[in-house]
Amino acid sequence: MRVAVLAVQGAFIEHIHMLDRLGVATLELRNQDDLARPFDGLILPGGESTTMGRLLREQGMLAPLQKRISAGLPVFGTCAGMILLARYLSNQGEADPLPHFATMDIKVRRNAYGRQLGSFHTVAEMAGLPDFPMTFIRAPYIEAVGPGVEVLARVEGRIIAARQNNQLATSFHPELTADARVHELFLRMIKVADAA
Amino acid sequence: MQNERYGLNKELAQMLKGGVIMDVTTPDQAKTAEAAGACAVMALERIPADIRAAGGVSRMSDPQMIRGIQQAVTIPVMAKCRIGHFVEAQILEAIEIDYIDESEVLSPADDIHHIDKTKFKVPFVCGCRDLGEALRRINEGASMIRTKGEPGTGDIIQAVRHMRLIQSQIRWISSMAEAELFEAAKSLQVPYDLARYVHDNAKLPVVNFAAGGVATPADAALMMQLGAEGVFVGSGIFKSGNPEKRAAAIVKAVTNYQDADLLAKLSEDLGAAMVGINESEIQLLMAERGV
Numbered sequence: 001m002r003v004a005v006l007a008v009q010g011a012f013i014e015h016i017h018m019l020d021r022l023g024v025a026t027l028e029l030r031n032q033d034d035l036a037r038p039f040d041g042l043i044l045p046g047g048e049s050t051t052m053g054r055l056l057r058e059q060g061m062l063a064p065l066q067k068r069i070s071a072g073l074p075v076f077g078t079c080a081g082m083i084l085l086a087r088y089l090s091n092q093g094e095a096d097p098l099p100h101f102a103t104m105d106i107k108v109r110r111n112a113y114g115r116q117l118g119s120f121h122t123v124a125e126m127a128g129l130p131d132f133p134m135t136f137i138r139a140p141y142i143e144a145v146g147p148g149v150e151v152l153a154r155v156e157g158r159i160i161a162a163r164q165n166n167q168l169a170t171s172f173h174p175e176l177t178a179d180a181r182v183h184e185l186f187l188r189m190i191k192v193a194d195a196a
Numbered sequence: 197m198q199n200e201r202y203g204l205n206k207e208l209a210q211m212l213k214g215g216v217i218m219d220v221t222t223p224d225q226a227k228t229a230e231a232a233g234a235c236a237v238m239a240l241e242r243i244p245a246d247i248r249a250a251g252g253v254s255r256m257s258d259p260q261m262i263r264g265i266q267q268a269v270t271i272p273v274m275a276k277c278r279i280g281h282f283v284e285a286q287i288l289e290a291i292e293i294d295y296i297d298e299s300e301v302l303s304p305a306d307d308i309h310h311i312d313k314t315k316f317k318v319p320f321v322c323g324c325r326d327l328g329e330a331l332r333r334i335n336e337g338a339s340m341i342r343t344k345g346e347p348g349t350g351d352i353i354q355a356v357r358h359m360r361l362i363q364s365q366i367r368w369i370s371s372m373a374e375a376e377l378f379e380a381a382k383s384l385q386v387p388y389d390l391a392r393y394v395h396d397n398a399k400l401p402v403v404n405f406a407a408g409g410v411a412t413p414a415d416a417a418l419m420m421q422l423g424a425e426g427v428f429v430g431s432g433i434f435k436s437g438n439p440e441k442r443a444a445a446i447v448k449a450v451t452n453y454q455d456a457d458l459l460a461k462l463s464e465d466l467g468a469a470m471v472g473i474n475e476s477e478i479q480l481l482m483a484e485r486g487v
Contacts, residue, residue: 008451009214009235030452046211048235048271055233055451058444079211091270111270116294117317119204137208138272138294176207 001190004029004039008055010047010080014175018183019043032060041074041190044081046137046173049110052080053100062100069103074166074193076186082169083108083140090143104167105146112141112158112171126153126161126182133179134160134172141171166193205319205339208272208294209403212236212340212426216416216447217405219243219430223268229433232443236272236295238428239265244301244348245431245470248480253303256284259291266291274321279486280306282315289318295340296320298333300485301347301430310486313337323407325358325483327365327394331386334402341400343424344483345408348431350472352409352418354483359406359422370398408483411436411469413449413462420453437467 003019005012007028016026027039042065044052056062069075069085077085084100086108113119119137126132134155142159145151153161153170160171161182166189174182215235220226226237241257242250256277266273272294277284279298284305288296298311300323313320314337322333323344330341343362345355369380372395381391393401406419407428416427427450433443445462452458475481 007214009233011210011213013213014210031455031458047213048211048215050230050271051215051233051235051447054231055448058448059451115266115292116205116208116272116319117289117292119208121200121204135204135207137204137211173207176210 001025001041001187001194002027002039003041003043003187003190004034005043006045006052006056006081008059009051010045011173011175012043012045012047014173015043015045015078018175018180022180022183022187024187029061030059032064035061035064040194041076041186042069043186044075044077044084045175046079046081049080049083049100052084056084056100066101066103069101069167072166072193074168074186074190075103076168076183078170078173078175079137079139082106082142082171083110085167085169087146088144104162104164104169105149106142106162106164106169107144108140109143110140111138113139122155124153124155127185129181132174132181133177134174135176136160136172139171142169201317202314202337202339206402208319209321209340212272212405213403214451215426216443216450217274217426217428218433218443219428220265221434223264225434225439226265226268226273228440229443230269230271232440233447234271234443235426236274237265237269238274238276238297238430240276243431243434244482245350245435246348247301248348248478255302256281256287259287262288262293263291276302277311278302278305280304280309280311282311285311285316285320289316293318298322298338300344300482304485310336321405323483323486324362326361327369328384328386329487330362330400330404331384331390331394334400335387335390338402340403340405342405342407342428345406345410346475346478347408347482349409349475349478350411350432350435350470351475352411352415353475355406355408355410355419356422358408358483359419359424362400362404363423366394366398366400369394410446411472412466413445413459416446417449417453417459420450426450432470435470437469442466442469
């Protein structure tokens with residue numbers, strides 16, 4: 001199994017370190033040429049979604065990856081990665097009027113907790129499992145989900161983790177903590193997809 | 197609680213990695229920077245090249261001007277305060293800036309003390325020329341470090357010198373016997389615990405960007421290859437002939453800093469670079485402010 005990590009900007013090395021720890025081979029995606037190499041899953045890391053969206057388009061990666069995600073490639077987006085997956089964005093800036101992959105049937109509010117002073121850390125339940133350490137950095141949350149979307153976690157009533165078939169998204173950054181359970185969940189999704 | 201806030205502030209810097217932070221003086225410039233792919237903007241009234249040209253005392257920007265830029269973009273907005281001017285920092289925290297740059301570009305307010313950054317919730321980035329300065333700023337509470345370089349010159353030599361020195365000192369510390377660390381901490385004038393961290397991890401405990409003199413995509417890629425985790429571009433963009441194109445090219449150069457074919461394409465037809473002044477031609481070395 002090999003997991004690709006979008007490496008155009010942001011905290012991608014933290015995901016790669018987590019996957020190293022779990023014994024999974026990785027591949028950094030920086031431009032179109034990198035898409036020629038085989039991979040079984042894709043991680044969209046934290047960073048600035050405006051920057052990442054622009055680089056995805058200009059490096060010719062948006063359309064090919066969108067096609068593969070739509071065809072069932074397992075994908076996991078954290079924070080900015082969740083924004084990249086969302087079909088609807090509720091407070092879009094002028095610099096990026098369009099959603100990006102728009103493959104996941106969720107409506108996401110960017111910078112939903114305000115500026116950096118609104119960033120926080122908490123511990124909450126996810127997918128029926130207790131005590132996930134969760135780090136929210138200028139984080140988004142999900143305002144609404146479509147019928148095929150399973151809500152995995154809420155904090156203070158806001159949806160902060162969800163899954164739709166092979167797409168997984170969290171507002172928080174499991175890659176910044178020592179807890180590998182969210183990545184393990186994603187790896188199980190890849191195994192099931194590979195078996196199918 | 198204070199430690200948790202410091203952790204969150206270091207983590208915001210992690211999200212900026214692989215990105216370009218651009219100096220902007222107006223909401224329109226901020227929008228241009230965001231559209232070009234900047235991962236954050238630095239709001240200031242005059243870019244360093246103009247500060248250098250104008251002379252006189254240079255201070256924190258007008259909060260109203262900073263607010264205008266906060267409203268214009270969704271990416272993080274940073275702003276500068278003078279070295280040691282903790283009230284300017286309090287004002288910037290009050291307007292909910294995302295990051296404060298305690299910067300040698302402005303006129304220092306205190307020639308002995310830097311700001312006690314542990315007293316703030318909002319994160320700070322500080323400049324440094326060597327590992328000792330970097331670790332002293334971190335000890336004071338900085339959650340991100342950048343090289344000082346020489347701002348407003350378009351001359352990369354000082355940023356290169358500072359980055360090379362920091363990286364070489366990190367290699368020096370990390371290869372030491374544990375018993376030698378006490379003396380190393382003393383000679384660097386830093387706390388033992390921070391010297392110990394560098395020894396054990398072979399890196400700084402916070403994100404390290406390059407700044408000061410970056411004018412071209414090649415300059416930005418050079419700093420990344422030398423070990424920077426991202427790049428600040430001050431005067432280099434809006435003092436050039438075609439800011440939109442140059443800004444976008446520098447963003448892509450930072451992402452693909454090892455791809456010479458792409459760097460060649462990105463370097464084509466960018467219009468005039470900022471004219472720049474050589475290190476040896478300038479009267480005021482801003483990098484010497486605040487050690």
